[in-house]
């Protein structure tokens with residue numbers, strides 16, 4: 001068989017059986033998960049709108065109980081608002097130097113029971129999308145701290161049924177950070193405790 005025929009055969013195989021095409025994709029998804037780390041120091045490079053759109057699309061691809069999607073997202077790019085977040089929520093002070101901050105909120109009118117779980121799933125999607133796009137981010141706690149919840153509610157005029165879960169400063173990392181090694185076989189209980 002000539003090289004040309006072999007190449008055509010391989011191309012047909014690749015297109016005919018998606019599993020061959022998806023192998024690389026699957027690995028890159030796993031690499032992305034294993035490489036994710038919290039980033040708290042950002043350069044002043046702006047996050048491109050195209051990347052913001054992909055982060056938001058990834059966020060809303062998250063699973064949710066009964067597919068209720070009880071989430072709302074606040075996208076903050078205004079430097080004055082970013083500074084104010086840092087002032088009001090000291091554990092989210094990284095917002096000040098981030099070029100973008102996303103606030104994930106639960107909508108209790110849509111789901112009172114599962115908004116928290118669903119919004120956590122959305123948050124992890126955001127963090128993974130950020131990693132995949134060559135950006136950095138950190139989940140900064142708001143809920144369940146009543147004072148922080150009230151401060152975010154006031155700053156963004158949130159209605160009563162909207163609860164801010166977290167503040168996620170996002171940007172190009174100013175530092176090289178390695179993912180922490182967390183795998184611990186002692187945490188795994190097979191078929192029984």
Ligand SMILES: Cc1cc2nc3c(=O)[nH]c(=O)nc-3n(C[C@H](O)[C@H](O)[C@H](O)COP(=O)(O)O)c2cc1C
Nearest residue numbers: 036037038039040091092138139140141142179180
């Ligand atoms: C629910 C939750 C709340 C967190 N709150 C904060 C926070 O307020 N400030 C902060 O710097 N990091 C916060 N983090 C990030 C953790 O500190 C970080 O994920 C953890 O140290 C593991 O590091 P890694 O993300 O690099 O793997 C929070 C993470 C989670 C899941």
